[in-house]
């Protein structure tokens with residue numbers, strides 16, 4: 001079995017999931033989705049994984065754009081991991097529907113819970129809670145690896161009905177305004193012009209003017225910029241100043257630099 005795993009990450013949870021799963025599957029390569037790689041790495045690839053965070057109870061725009069860009073190979077075993085902060089909702093069902101329109105079959109869809117990186121709503125929780133989530137995530141990845149290696153078919157994990165009913169409308173409502181929601185970012189504190197926020201942005205939405213970052217209205221809301229700023233001087237709206245930052249503890253900033 002030869003696998004290519006495409007991942008998208010803001011704060012490292014999905015990257016860590018991709019790495020861990022790749023190790024367990026063997027003969028697996030991991031590639032960031034923002035490269036929009038058109039090729040599924042040659043003819044020997046027979047398995048393709050998509051690993052990404054749940055954003056606003058659904059599939060992030062960047063993942064949808066990636067799916068449009070890749071070469072469609074109907075005979076490949078496709079699996080997905082929707083990395084989330086506790087509410088996967090109908091993300092994997094939505095992904096399956098998108099793929100079906102392209103004549104692709106999503107053979108397996110897993111959800112894995114991690115600490116939430118949605119800092120406008122709060123921090124990632126206590127270290128003990130985070131540790132529990134990392135432990136259960138590792139077990140879940142182990143399960144997914146065995147499922148994929150067995151070539152099993154059909155698992156498609158989802159949130160409870162109330163989540164799927166209530167939040168699907170919310171996803172649709174915010175999808176088109178998401179890119180310009182970066183107008184809520186601002187600098188509050190001492191920016192050292194280190195450039196990290198620019199380098200972690202997967203879509204080149206940040207440039208520098210007068211040695212300060214400027215956001216350009218093409219944001220994916222991955223929150224990498226605010227979460228990785230070493231000075232914690234990027235804020236989003238009014239509430240993030242007092243909220244704890246989060247990055248996966250085994251992922252380093254250079255690992256998420258845009259390639």
Ligand SMILES: Cc1cc2nc3c(=O)[nH]c(=O)nc-3n(C[C@H](O)[C@H](O)[C@H](O)COP(=O)(O)O)c2cc1C
Pocket residue numbers: 008009010011012013014015052053054055056057058083084085086087088114115116117118221222223
């Ligand atoms: C804009 C945005 C929206 C999010 N929406 C959800 C959501 O609907 N459900 C959920 O469980 N987690 C949600 N999260 C949390 C992330 O899915 C979660 O923290 C994930 O582990 C982050 O993965 P990453 O570190 O690879 O970016 C959201 C995060 C962001 C930034």
Ligand code: SF4
Pocket residue numbers: 187190191192193194195196197198213228229230231232233234
């Ligand atoms: S990461 Fe923070 S300190 Fe570095 S340039 Fe960006 S805003 Fe300034």
Ligand code: SF4
Pocket residue numbers: 182197200201202203204205206215218219220221222223224225226
């Ligand atoms: S501007 Fe920040 S939140 Fe938006 S895509 Fe870039 S890194 Fe992610």
